[in-house]
Amino acid sequence: MKKINTLIMVCLLGVALICSAGCSKTDNSSSSVDTAPKIAKVRINADIKNMDPARRYTRWDDVVSATLFNGLVTYGPNGYDIQNDLAEKIEYSEDGKEIYFKLSEGVQFHNGNGEVTAEDVKFSYERFLDEETASSYKDDWAKLDHVEVISKYEGNIVLTDTFAPLMTTTLPLNSGSIVPKDYVEEVGLENFTTDVIGTGPYYLDSWEPNQKVVVKRNPDYFGEAPYWDEIDFMVISDHQSAELALQAGEIDFGEISPNAVTEFQENKNFVLLDNPDLDYKWIGMNVENPKLADVNVRNAIRCAINVPDILQVAYNGQVEQATGLIAPDLIGYWADAPVYQLDIEKAKEYMAKAGIKSLDLRMDIVDEAEYRAWAEVVQQNLKEIGINLEINPLEYGTYWEAGVGDKGLDLELFSAAFQMQPDPSWATMWFTSEQVGVWNWMRWANPEFDKLHLNGLATLDNKERQEIYVQMQQLMDKDAVAVWITHGKSFFAYNPKKVTPALSPHNALQFEYFGAGKE
Numbered sequence: 393m394k395k396i397n398t399l400i401m402v403c404l405l406g407v408a409l410i411c412s413a414g415c416s417k418t419d420n421s422s423s424s425v426d427t428a429p430k431i432a433k434v435r436i437n438a439d440i441k442n443m444d445p446a447r448r449y450t451r452w453d454d455v456v457s458a459t460l461f462n463g464l465v466t467y468g469p470n471g472y473d474i475q476n477d478l479a480e481k482i483e484y485s486e487d488g489k490e491i492y493f494k495l496s497e498g499v500q501f502h503n504g505n506g507e508v509t510a511e512d513v514k515f516s517y518e519r520f521l522d523e524e525t526a527s528s529y530k531d532d533w534a535k536l537d538h539v540e541v542i543s544k545y546e547g548n549i550v551l552t553d554t555f556a557p558l559m560t561t562t563l564p565l566n567s568g569s570i571v572p573k574d575y576v577e578e579v580g581l582e583n584f585t586t587d588v589i590g591t592g593p594y595y596l597d598s599w600e601p602n603q604k605v606v607v608k609r610n611p612d613y614f615g616e617a618p619y620w621d622e623i624d625f626m627v628i629s630d631h632q633s634a635e636l637a638l639q640a641g642e643i644d645f646g647e648i649s650p651n652a653v654t655e656f657q658e659n660k661n662f663v664l665l666d667n668p669d670l671d672y673k674w675i676g677m678n679v680e681n682p683k684l685a686d687v688n689v690r691n692a693i694r695c696a697i698n699v700p701d702i703l704q705v706a707y708n709g710q711v712e713q714a715t716g717l718i719a720p721d722l723i724g725y726w727a728d729a730p731v732y733q734l735d736i737e738k739a740k741e742y743m744a745k746a747g748i749k750s751l752d753l754r755m756d757i758v759d760e761a762e763y764r765a766w767a768e769v770v771q772q773n774l775k776e777i778g779i780n781l782e783i784n785p786l787e788y789g790t791y792w793e794a795g796v797g798d799k800g801l802d803l804e805l806f807s808a809a810f811q812m813q814p815d816p817s818w819a820t821m822w823f824t825s826e827q828v829g830v831w832n833w834m835r836w837a838n839p840e841f842d843k844l845h846l847n848g849l850a851t852l853d854n855k856e857r858q859e860i861y862v863q864m865q866q867l868m869d870k871d872a873v874a875v876w877i878t879h880g881k882s883f884f885a886y887n888p889k890k891v892t893p894a895l896s897p898h899n900a901l902q903f904e905y906f907g908a909g910k911e
Contacts, residue, residue: 429621432891432906435634435646436625438788439602442585445569446520446527449792451811454566456625459607459904460502461590463568464493464513465559469894469905472814474564477615478508478591480545488852491549491558499614501572502595508570510547514539515573517549525581528830531821532557532567534849553850556857561813593618593904602627619907629788631761638662638885645886645893645906649761650708656885663888666710669880670719670812670898672819675755675770676874678803680835683753690872692742693805696777697770697875698734706765707878714876716865717819723854724816724861730869739777750778755805756794759785763807766877770805781805795833803833809880814898816861820845823868834873841867 436456441449443457464479476482481494499508519525520533535555540548555562562568570591576584586599593615594607605625609618626642628634631649635656638646648656656662677684677693684690699713715729743749755770757763767783774781786794795803810831812818821827824845825837841864848860868874882899887909894905 430619430908431622431624432620432645432903433624433626433643434891434903434906435628435637435643436605437627437634437647438629439627440586440599440605440625441789441792443588443596444581444584445516445566445571446525446529447581447585448529448566452625454811455901455903456605456607457566457569457588457590458592458902459594459623460588460592460596461566461569461571462499462592463563463565463570464495465563465568467564467896467902469902471897472560474559478570488554489551491551493547493549495545496614497545499591500612501575501591502589502610502612505572505575505589508572508591509544510539510541512570512573513547514541515576516570517568519576520567528827529567531817531824531849532562534846554852555849556852557815557817557849561815561818565813594623597622618904623903623906625903629760635885638887641887644890644909645884648883648885650706650710650881650883652885653708653710653883656883661887662885665884665886665893665895666881667895667897667899668719669882670722670814671809671880672714672717672719672812673807673809673877673880674714674874675766675877676803676806676808676834677872678800678806678833678835679871679873680801681804683751683804686746686748687872688742688746689748689751692739692746692777693774693779694732694872694875695735695739695742696773696779697732698773699732699875699877701734701773702766702769702877705769706762707881710883711878711881714878716876717823717868718816718861718865719812719879722814722816723857724819724848724865726862726865729865732875734773736776743777748778750780752780752782753804754782754784755807756784756786756791756803757807758788758791760788766807795829795831797829800829800833800835803835806833808833812879812898813900814896816857817845817849820848820861820864836868836871836873838867838871 436452438450438452440453440456443453448454462477464482465474466477468475478495478499479493480496483492517533517539520527520530535551535553537550537552540550572589575589593610593613595610597606597608599605604627607623609621634646635648635652637643656664677690703709703711703713715731716726718724755767757767771781822831824842828835828837844860844864848857851857886893889911890909892907894902
């Protein structure tokens with residue numbers, strides 16, 4: 393099988409690519425005569441919410457659903473090499489606007505829900521643009537015109553224009569997943585959330601809300617059988633609880649806090665992974681709220697917050713300060729972005745320009761130690777410029793509803809952390825005007841930003857894309873809508889005798905590729 397070697401900094405559209413037949417997932421099958429089921433117990437930091445690929449909600453929806461679904465192509469384990477998945481063959485036209493695919497024949501959806509056909513591909517991709525689906529991820533298919541069905545197993549993906557992220561963040565990841573047309577239409581959107589059917593190496597066996605999600609090996613899987621008979625995704629929101637569960641052998645793999653890094657490094661029973669993230673974490677300011685409508689107030693807040701103190705208190709000083717939306721090593725990283733230092737006098741000057749001596753504000757946060765640490769530092773900082781900050785901790789699920797629709801009008805300050813994929817459009821797409829009240833909780837609308845975002849999607853030249861995404865960050869910076877905190881670093885600990893993990897270079901968990909431990 394030919395592989396398409398995909399680097400983060402390389403855009404594949406505009407060249408003709410042909411992937412020949414055969415799927416080549418890692419063979420983790422075991423020759424052991426032990427008949428006891430092989431069960432991996434792994435931590436997820438929050439419960440699933442919606443695993444429909446077009447309407448997924450959180451990172452944990454992504455990582456669990458990746459074990460349940462396949463796309464035409466996929467990323468292989470531990471890297472950014474693309475390999476055929478459901479596609480037996482895939483070809484690009486010279487202008488990059490048409491993608492021909494030929495499906496492997498005989499691939500079955502879970503639980504006897506029929507064979508995968510080109511009609512399922514058409515349905516799966518076109519539904520992202522359907523108003524009824526109301527997908528927050530429709531920008532992943534922003535240039536899709538339609539999918540032409542040629543035969544039962546063949547089709548053409550027809551684009552309106554070139555689309556740079558297609559082979560980096562659309563087809564190989566969750567938005568490229570194929571769902572069963574007949575099943576989805578039968579059960580309806582509301583039921584196709586946590587009762588999903590795919591073709592993946594695992595099928596959804598059970599879900600105990602806020603406790604665990606169990607997936608079991610798909611006996612009819614078309615690819616190489618995964619090693620584990622069952623993966624139990626244990627919902628543990630608190631880092632300390634997860635660390636105790638690791639040490640007690642109740643879970644085999646999980647994320648830990650920066651404060652626990654030294655302890656697990658020194659424990660010979662565990663291996664520690666610490667890789668930089670592409671994520672971005674920030675304090676957002678709702679520009680439509682009357683208290684924050686004046687850019688001088690927002691500038692005052694930005695000058696008064698001591699980000700290095702937040703990094704020390706919340707992350708034990710083990711992560712770097714972010715200065716913009718897009719992380720280092722990606723197209724669009726703004727190397728010359730201003731680094732805002734604590735400057736109380738300047739902050740007071742901005743408050744004076746706004747004609748304000750004192751102000752009461754609320755900061756909504758996820759009720760976790762990380763964000764409580766943020767808020768406590770911010771509370772002390774803002775007190776010095778006459779701002780009294782109320783900290784409003786919210787349960788995870790409640791928090792993620794706080795900025796949706798008209799409820800978002802009531803937001804003032806808020807903590808935020810978004811997952812990133814290896815293309816800059818995955819950072820900018822959430823802050824366009826049409827995302828106000830969806831994911832754009834700052835409620836900041838800038839027509840120039842919107843136009844540049846669309847240009848970035850269609851531009852294939854990396855130098856031009858670099859300039860586009862820097863300009864977009866400059867617009868955000870000018871209007872002072874955010875205080876950037878960090879792109880983060882994830883710390884995972886695991887028992888090497890129980891599991892061999894698989895992660896992308898920037899910590900996308902690939903549970904579908906997890907293998908056996910090594911004695």
